[in-house]
Amino acid sequence: TGVIRTALHNMDREAREHYSVVIQAKDMAGQVGGLSGSTTVNITLTDVNDNPPRFPQKHYQLYVPESAQVGSAVGKIKANDADTGSNADMKYTIINGDGSGVFSISTDKETREGILSLKKPLNYEKKKSYTLNIEGANTHLDFRFSHLGPFKDVTMLKVIVGDVDEPPLFTMPSYVMEVYENAKIGTPVGTVTAHDPDAANSLVRYFIDHITEEDRYFTIDASTGTIKTAKIFDREETPWYNITVAASEIDNPGLVSHVPVGVRILDVNDNPPELARDYDVVVCENTKPGQVIQTITATDKDNSANGARFHFSLDEGLSLNPNFTLRNNEDNTASILTKRRRYSRTTQDTYYLPVLISDGGVPPLSSSSTLTIRVCACERDGRVRTCHAEAFLSSAGLSTGALIAILLCIVILLAIVVLFITLRRSKKEPLIISEEDVRENVVTYDDEGGGEEDTEAFDITALRNPSAAEELKYRRDVRPEVKPLSRHHPSSSLDSIDVQEFIKQRLAEADLDPSVPPYDSLQTYAYEGHRSEAGSISSLDSATTHSDQDYNYLGDWGPEFKKLAELYGEIEPERTT
Secondary structure, three states, X not given: OOOOOOOOOXXXXXXXXXXXXXXXEEOHXXXXXXXXXXXXXXXXXXXXXXXXXXXXXXXXXXXXEOOOOOOOEXXXXXXXXXXXXXXXXXXXXXXXXXXXXXXXXXXXXXXXXXXXXXXXXXXXXXXXXXXXXXXXXXXXXXXXXXXXXXXEEEEEEEEEEEOOOOOOEEOOOOEEEEEXXXXXXXXXXEEOOEEOOOOOOOOEEEEEOOOOOHHHHEEEOOOOOEEEEOXXXXXXXXXXXXXXXXXXXXXXXXXXXXXXXXXXXXXXXXXXXXXXXXXXXXXXXXXXXXXXXXXXXXXXXXXXXXXXOEEXXXXXXXXXXXXXXXXXXXXXXXXXXXOOOOOOOOOOOEEEEEEEEEXXXXXXXXXXXXXXXXXEEEOOOOOEEEOOOHHHHHHOOOXXXXXXXXXXXHHHHHHHHHHHHHHHHHXXXXXXXXXXXXXXXXXXXXXXXXXXXXOOOOOOHHHHOHHHOOOOOOOOOOOOXXXXXXXXXXXXXXXXXXXXXXXXXXXXXXXXXOOOOOOOOOOOOOOOOOOXXXXXXXXXXXXXXXXXXXXXXXXXXXXXXXXXXXXXXXXXXXXXX
């Protein structure tokens, strides 16, 4: 049949795993002359768990710094197993030792190594080393080979803790402090404490980073760690503050540790109570005495310890109110009651009731509020019908249509009056009869004069003879009842009158004339004073008027007056030949 059987007892795969066997087959029962054929059979031994795990050493040593983080891997260990596959699967455990509560071990299924991890923080100053007994055992046992066991091994691991310069350590992981609101600046809130965990025991300095706005409300003493207030607090605005305090070694400022600090602001009774809302109180005209028309409540910004209990009363400083009264219900509410039978809107439509509210805080605070009570017309069941003034008109018998008709008549009358006044104003005649009726003639020109020979530029006859002025023209908007005073004078008197006297006469006529307009008028006359006895020195009309004065004496006055003598005298100018 060609069955292949083992020829050796207890074959060991770990010693030799592969075998090659040459098989020959012959016909004719193997006699001479028969034919044969051969083949090679490769035989591989499969593994069984017949080899227990073994640690290469019985003692191991591991160095771990005290700054190692909890949960991190600090070392590896491995037990050797000659088997393969699942027969070599391993599990590591810490069976005893003083470090079993500080360290833990797990198995890496890929590499079959034991991974040592840190369960608790290390402290070199408290414990410098730990001893661990680690066991490595197979997880898949074959009881046929149990006599070769046990299939586990134990080794001892000594962990040495390394000293590291650590940052300061606070005595508590967090702090909670309290301070009253309205406390003065500089009031102590609490103290934090930290120390150097190293053997050097360096001094510690405290500070607040002031990263957030809340950090600016507090200061800290760098040496003692005492936290103080830097601002005035208002619990109703911010009841709680969270800050972070830092501590560092003076010898090594780079090592810094932080701790959170919560500050609770305690309440002080500093807010008086007030009405919970603006109440719209209504009393019916047909109300009865003792009827409750409104129930009021109050609120307080302080907490319940300083303002939950309210007391309501009427202001004792005022006279006794004959219309309404107040009843304190002893449950932080109060009721407003009527004191008489009927109220009339025609007599008084609004009442004001001052209410005094006090709290139960220490010290107690109070405030005064005024309730406005309106008188309204109500139905029999108490529902408000109306509180408006139009109800008074209805009671008087005037409907809405009648009111509209009255207003329309008033508007029409006003329109007629305005139209009449407009027509009267449009028919008025102009104040001035013609463009020539002016009180004053002003001549303005900017032409350059012709010098002494220009005798036609301006006629000064009007100044010399006031009779040349134009007669006064009267306005047609004024009808004189008295005949105007005569403004004409004999020509002989006007020729000889002085200009100053002429102005005085005109002023008197203007004051006494009833026909002039009833407002001030301005009349301007140019007056240069009395005529000089020396006569006029003007050159006007000098070219056309012959003068009888002899100017030949100017030639005797010297060369300075030579030119003047030539102009006015009969001396011929010298000619240079």
